[in-house]
Amino acid sequence: MPDFMDTGAINMRIAVLSGKGGTGKTLVSVNLAAAAKASTYIDCDVEEPNGHLFFKPEEVQEKVISVKIPKVDHELCNGCRKCVDFCKFNALAYIKNKLIIFDDVCHSCGGCILVCPQKALTEKEKVIGKVQKGASEQVAIYTGILNTGEATGIPIIKKLLEENSEVNKQTFIDCPPGSACIVMESIKDADYCILVAEPTLFGVHDLNMVYELVKLFNKPFGVVLNKCLEGENLAEKFCVEKNIKILGQIPFDNELGTLNSNAEIAVHKNEKYRELFSALLNTVTKEVQHETTTNP
Amino acid sequence: MKQLLILSGKGGTGKTTIASAFIKLADAKAYADCDVDAPNLHLITGRNDEPVKTDYYGLPKAKINPELCTRCDQCRQNCRFDAISIDEKYEVDSFACEGCGVCEYVCPVGAITMMPAVAGELMLYSDGEKVFSTAQLKMGSGTSGMLVTEVKRQMKSAAVDTGLAIIDGSPGIGCPVIASLSGVDMVLIVAEPSISGISDMERIIKTAAKFGTKTAVCINKYDTNIENTEKIEEFCKKQGLPFIGRIPFDHSAVKAVNNGQTIVDIDCTSGTAVKDVYHKTMNLLFEKGGE
Numbered sequence: 001m002p003d004f005m006d007t008g009a010i011n012m013r014i015a016v017l018s019g020k021g022g023t024g025k026t027l028v029s030v031n032l033a034a035a036a037k038a039s040t041y042i043d044c045d046v047e048e049p050n051g052h053l054f055f056k057p058e059e060v061q062e063k064v065i066s067v068k069i070p071k072v073d074h075e076l077c078n079g080c081r082k083c084v085d086f087c088k089f090n091a092l093a094y095i096k097n098k099l100i101i102f103d104d105v106c107h108s109c110g111g112c113i114l115v116c117p118q119k120a121l122t123e124k125e126k127v128i129g130k131v132q133k134g135a136s137e138q139v140a141i142y143t144g145i146l147n148t149g150e151a152t153g154i155p156i157i158k159k160l161l162e163e164n165s166e167v168n169k170q171t172f173i174d175c176p177p178g179s180a181c182i183v184m185e186s187i188k189d190a191d192y193c194i195l196v197a198e199p200t201l202f203g204v205h206d207l208n209m210v211y212e213l214v215k216l217f218n219k220p221f222g223v224v225l226n227k228c229l230e231g232e233n234l235a236e237k238f239c240v241e242k243n244i245k246i247l248g249q250i251p252f253d254n255e256l257g258t259l260n261s262n263a264e265i266a267v268h269k270n271e272k273y274r275e276l277f278s279a280l281l282n283t284v285t286k287e288v289q290h291e292t293t294t295n296p
Numbered sequence: 297m298k299q300l301l302i303l304s305g306k307g308g309t310g311k312t313t314i315a316s317a318f319i320k321l322a323d324a325k326a327y328a329d330c331d332v333d334a335p336n337l338h339l340i341t342g343r344n345d346e347p348v349k350t351d352y353y354g355l356p357k358a359k360i361n362p363e364l365c366t367r368c369d370q371c372r373q374n375c376r377f378d379a380i381s382i383d384e385k386y387e388v389d390s391f392a393c394e395g396c397g398v399c400e401y402v403c404p405v406g407a408i409t410m411m412p413a414v415a416g417e418l419m420l421y422s423d424g425e426k427v428f429s430t431a432q433l434k435m436g437s438g439t440s441g442m443l444v445t446e447v448k449r450q451m452k453s454a455a456v457d458t459g460l461a462i463i464d465g466s467p468g469i470g471c472p473v474i475a476s477l478s479g480v481d482m483v484l485i486v487a488e489p490s491i492s493g494i495s496d497m498e499r500i501i502k503t504a505a506k507f508g509t510k511t512a513v514c515i516n517k518y519d520t521n522i523e524n525t526e527k528i529e530e531f532c533k534k535q536g537l538p539f540i541g542r543i544p545f546d547h548s549a550v551k552a553v554n555n556g557q558t559i560v561d562i563d564c565t566s567g568t569a570v571k572d573v574y575h576k577t578m579n580l581l582f583e584k585g586g587e
Contacts, residue, residue, distance in 0.1 A: 047473075048305050109398050111397060151474055180440045184391055209435070
């Protein structure tokens, strides 16, 4: 019997993703976390984190995130080029009798250090970004921020998700757009995925991609339809055809748009949206409970 | 050939809508979609020709031969990407594996081989006149930056010197964006008048500045928040960045896109505004001594 059954409490990690950018991932995850009150919000969109702009967290603590990159002792290097040949990322070159390291393309695999027969290579830390932890009312806010010019936020996402293993709390993970490695890393430990879709040709194309992604990783999931207008909804049609659970619909609505563009949390501002997101939260919670009891 | 790249930082601000309109207005002979993990430009370019498809190989992935493995654990201990796990046997998680080759190197019995792996698909449309290069990254794959470089290389090698190439970029500021920035002549940033949009725009402007690329800004859906629109214009003025136009929110734009049309194919307010942005962009891109 799973542990949570003994205590009656469930530790739910819910990832919110979309494929296409700008469909409303942050809108949904921020407002669900706010509706849940005692919850955790993690912003894994480390390239463009926005959740903190809504929550305006207080008592922010910051931790710098760094990766290991090689440095060379030119006295010890004998120019054998073993490291240059080994590196699959072309992060090292031997030019004019000198070993040069290109920090920006290094993937921190540590291979060059292993292959150097002269022990001329050691590692140093390179800062790539930071993780912030703060609070807004009862919501704990975690934000990952990648420094501009850095290629990969994966180490920051890893840190964000491992730092955060508080139990008995609902956790909402705001994912980056796309379907690449950063998204995969963000949903890796999620118990449930919410796919946010918009009713456009682009929206449906990209919904199909993340639909394939969550299936590939065997994640239980459902769809939230955002920016819904009267008439035919391409995203809804897609869900019906594929027999995908629709968790809720958010109307296209100028008032919500304005609140959101001013980085206001809709559930704090208007009873109508509080009801909408509370209902969505209920549906999601039931879905997750159902999934964790049937497929623990 | 002058290359124009369209970026935004934040997703969904209208990069592809604007790129497709530009392609139409310029009657562009070379264009590409560098948003390899969520490409959309092909949905709206109205091409009837079949693309030539080629598999894109990223770095090879490690594979462990259980017959030879002595369970010494060296591979697992040295893997920086947590890609090796022990269940009944030692196994490589091909999604986590970055292909660095460290495990193959440290394995004392030669049980690990690096196997070629398809990481995506490149597509090239070429009808003798117009070249369109695009790609689709495989789900959950890394190496999107390398694929972006391939998309641009494919476009350049197929196109005759046409004077202008239009490239649709990806959201964010990470590896695919950095790869798309290299070698382009100008970046047009499509901003959105929201607090999130402003924050993201500032980060993409900083990123483009690191590469010394000429940058201009326009605002899409400007009338959804006039106050924020003014903030963006003020920001551009302070930074000395050319601000080249406001495009209104327009329901007909959504309709056009859903019919696979660009916003300049129909008569609509956003289409009229984007024409003006297009002309200003071309003036900046081709201005003399503006390097």
